[in-house]
Amino acid sequence: MGGFSTFSLAPYSGEWTIVHAAHLLRRTTYGSTPDDINLVAQMGMESAMEQLLSDAPLPALPINYRNPDDTVAIGDAWVNQPYDRSIQNQIGERLRSLNAWTIGNMLGEGLSIREKMVLFWHNHFVTSDIRDASYVYKNVTLYRTHFLGNFRSLTKETTIDPAMLIYLNGRQNSNQQPNENYARELLELFTIGKGPQVGEGDYTNYTEQDVAAIARVLTGWRDIGFYSRNGEEPTAAFIPFRHDTGTKTLSHRFDNIEIEDMGEEEYAHLIDIIFTKDEVARFIARKIYRWFVYYEISSEVEAGVIQPMADILIAADYEMYPMVKALLSSTHFYDAYAQGAMIKNPLDFTISLFKELRIDLGTEILEQYGWWNRIARLPFLLEMRYYDPPTVAGWKAYYQEPLYYRSWINSSTLSFRYVINQTLINGVRVGDRTLSANLLDLVADIEDAIDPNKLIEGIASYILPGGITEEQLQDLKSALIPGLPDYEWTVEYEEFLSDPSNSELKGSIENRLRAVMNGFVSMPEYQLS
Amino acid sequence: MKRRQFLRAGSSSILSLPLAFQGIKIGAFRNTIFDQLLSDETDRVFVLIQMNGGNDGLNMVIPLDQYDKLMNVRSNIMLPEADILSLTDTLGFHPRMTGMKSLFDDGRLNIVQNVGYENQNRSHFRSTDIWDTGSRAEEVLTSGWIGRFMDQRHAGYPEGYPNEANPHPIAITLGPTVSETCQGMAANFSIAIQSADSLREIPGQDGQHMPEGPYGLELEYIRQIKRQTNQYADLLVEASEKGVNQSSLYPDPGNNQLADQLRIVASLIAGGLETKIYVVNINGFDTHANQVEDGDTTIGDHSTLLGWLSEAMEAFMDDVQKLGLSKRVIAATRSEFGRKIVSNGSFGTDHGDAAPLMVFGECVNGGIIGENPIIGDQVDPRDGVAMQMDFKNVFASILVDWLGASESDIAQIFSHDYQHLDIVNPCDATTPARAAQERITTLKAYPNPFIDRLVLEFHSMGGHAEMVLLGADGREVSRLVDGAYQAGPHRLEIAVPEMPAGMYYYRFRQDQVSTGGSLVHF
Secondary structure, eight states, rough: OOOOOOOOOOOOOOOOOHHHHHHHHHHHHOOHHHHHHHHHHHOOOHHHHOOOOOOOOOOOOOBBOOOOOSSSOSSBTTTTTOTTTTTHHHHHHHHHHHHHHHHHHHOOSSSOOOHHHHHHHHSOOOOOOOOHHHHHHEEEHHHHHHSSSSSSHHHHHOOOOOOHHHSGGGOOOOSOOOHHHHHIIIIISSSSOOOOOOTTTSSSSSHHHHHHHHHHHHHEEEEEEESSSSSOOOOOEOGGGGGGEEEEEEEEGGGTTTOOOOOOHHHHHHHHHHTTSSHHHHHHHHHHHHTTTOOOOHHHHIIIHHHHHHHHHTTTBHHHHHHHHHHHHHHHHHHOGGGGGBBHHHHHHHHHHHHHHTOOOOOOOHHHHHHHHHHHHHHHHHHOOTTTTSSSOOOOTTOTTTTTTGGGOHHHHHHHHHHHHHHHHOOEEEEEEEOOOOHHHHHEEEETTSSSHHHHHHHHHHHHOOOOOOOOOHHHHHSTTTTOOHHHHHHHHHHHOOOOHHHHHHHHHHHHHOOOOHHHHSSSGBBBB | OOHHEEEEHHOOOOGGSSSSGOOOHHHHHHHIHHHHHTTTTTTEEEEEEEEEOOOOOGGGGGGGGGGHHHHHHHHTTOGGGGEEEESSSEEEEOOTTHHHHHHTTOOEEEEEEEEEEESOOOOOHHHHHHHHTTOTTTTSSSSOOHHHHHHSSSSSTTTTOOSSOOOOOOOEEEEESSOGGGOOOOSEEEESSSTTTTOOOOOSSSOOOOOSSSHHHHHHHHHHHHHHHHHHHHEEEEEHHOOOOOOOSSTTSSHHHHHHHHHHHHHHHTTTOOOOOOEEEEOOOOOOOOOTTTTTTTTHHHHHHHHHHHHHHHHHHHHHHHOOTTTTTEEEESSSOOOBSSOTTTTTBBBBSSSEEEEEEBOOOEESOOOOOOSSSOTTTTTTTTOOOHHHHHHHHHHHHHHHOOOHHHHHHHOOOOOOOOBBBBOOOOSOGGGGGGGTTOOEOSSSSSSEEEEEEEEOOEEEEEEEOOTTTOOOEEEHHHHHHOOOEEEEEEEOOOOEEEEEEEEEETEHHHHHHHHEOO
């Protein structure tokens, strides 16, 4: 494969510089500022890891931010509040608020891996197009609460999660009429994965017999509280008379185990059985690898990285924390070839752009929600909708060969990416406010910014994974000071620094910086993380 | 319509007749099949319609002779018999498919029954991969079948593309991501667009430096897409502005996902885009629940989807006809699997096996290939419809008869014993796409008759050139030239391998331009 030099999960023990800190933050957060990167560089790897992986209180509940209705006043949380006769309006408004709130969480994530793990779980245990936002809130809160929690427990909770019961037809699955939808995906996509087909209906790790038997095990569950008029919290309910009480026999892939009737405990017992197979650990380890490192899993990666990750996971009884920590602390993760090899997904692209460009969204919560709502539409244009993955397998970037991450980039989406970043750099008027980059703030964080070479190299080291070549430096410099000697920048920028109230000069400096940032974000390198 | 019925009755392929030995005049031959062989690389378009999710074929093309048996096992979703639109005595369409029924009646629709592959895989994702790549169930490929076909014609792609001979995208996917079916060895042959004006010129320097390792590989990919985008952005807008849709049957935009895409396809073809392949998508066929509505099986999710399909195809076929393109365009559907014969309790159906596949166009032999599925008295709840026709036969036949693939091309594309199906008919009078055709008309092959050696004189446009000898049945017999030739005149003396005496045709091809003629061998 393309040149990794280390295939080891052994802890990285080399020098810890801003290059390493920037790589770690690019992969674990939705963008960072030079200050963040400098801070993590000073912390050292071990403390940085503790900080990034640590638990934090849940964000405040999403609120109704613009449209009064009979049950939720503006500024109040709508989660588990009743729907009433304005339900058509409430459905749309609550979903909009949820999407806006999600963007707010990512923008405000701080030095934490949590938001990237929440999306990891959402992409793993996919639900989509659930129209009751309280259901979606409950589902995603499960993953936000246990973002590095126990994989087995998360699988159990997901199996009877109300949104999942809707999405994969668990609510329709009964002793009279078993519905296999969830059973199949539980095996194929959520736990053990599908191996090569080695016989009729035999996929190495499980068989069609298991799909049918597990559908029966999972009969009897329904969700309660959809579009509730009484403000019920969405819950799962076990309806004994809809449950198949017969004996279910798994295939030889699960040692022909017979599952006797255990009523509402049966699903958990089944998941314990699935998790006795070590392939489950390798399956989730590969997904974590593709989420944080690279998509190609060579035999060296499988042996040197995936299997040791799986061993750690099993030793920790399926707690995710030690495995994720080991990966992000490994020599393999900091291999020079791991850096820059990931195409940013649309959320990563959008949120990191807002952070890097220091775009001011105000301090007033209702106004912020308004902006977040607008920002939430941008990844839509780039073919990624939070709470609406295209299929139950999630986004193609994380499973579909041979394109993987490359599936984010095609002529249309690349065009849109440029339209978005140029619009934000040049400023866009929305209502009575202008949304634009605060490039002076960005430059203020760059050391020796009075030297145009240092300024450009400094920006490059923060926003590009692989730095720039001499040729690119010269190109960018000619955008900053076209045809002028270097000292002209030094003179004018120093003049501005000594008198920031000189608004004319300020405007001119900003124009120069805009030109250079347009050059930066137009580089194909900017799409990489 | 009358002509169609004649063709349906005489269903054996004209290509399979040993013409040379039946005293048919070369002149007559040239006007039909030979021109077809020549125009293979010029202006024919294939549209692939992906019905994503796994289509319930039994609720779309209903085997009327199995109606009672089906009623036994899927009564909660069965259409009332009286509402089914009958196509023949034993086969009918879902009541929403009036547009497609008229296409069928008009001989512009071929239904291939029970299409799938051996050892059906019921995972959406694996099965979609199998349909995309054209692999066998137990084989894992990472390129698509259209991609491999295009690799044969465009060695080295994407290096140097677009170029003079191929100024336009090779393939276009309507939708969010490029089609895996068009994935070639080095790159995907399709560009993805949402609309004709969705590409924007992207400014800035790309840089020449190629870093090592995965970073460099991914960077190069983005650079390549950026180059393509800049080269194609204006072309697409121009073509769509030039190509004005002519059908009034399209629903208003936003009401039918498939019709919206096909409208763009028709306009791009009419506007002069030389793209060969279009991939369009209609999503939502994974009908585990609410496939039909409780109380009225003629409505529900599946009914809506089939209504869209039918309406979109009728409008598209009407449009290409009015635009004068009906001899240049065919389309075929696909879906990753059919569904189980026994319905579930959620008024839906779970993942199954085979299902019908449909091919549309003026140049398609209208009718039905294959027999109705047989539903037993007892149906195992796990059973899907048994596969009788491998999907690879359908697409290989389309590649051969429509896009000019040879037998040996097919052997390289599919690792599968290929059985030819008479789906495409030799539609004559295709118009050469480009004047470039004339540039290699200086081609001479002699002596005629020839014995053991041929002299070939031609004027190369530069790049790869090939010349193949075809038997009277249109199949490749020998590849006499296969290599790169500098621009300018060339004269080659070629030793001819041993082969039976008779009439042969030669086809010379450079880039997308072909020419040729006939020769007698003693």
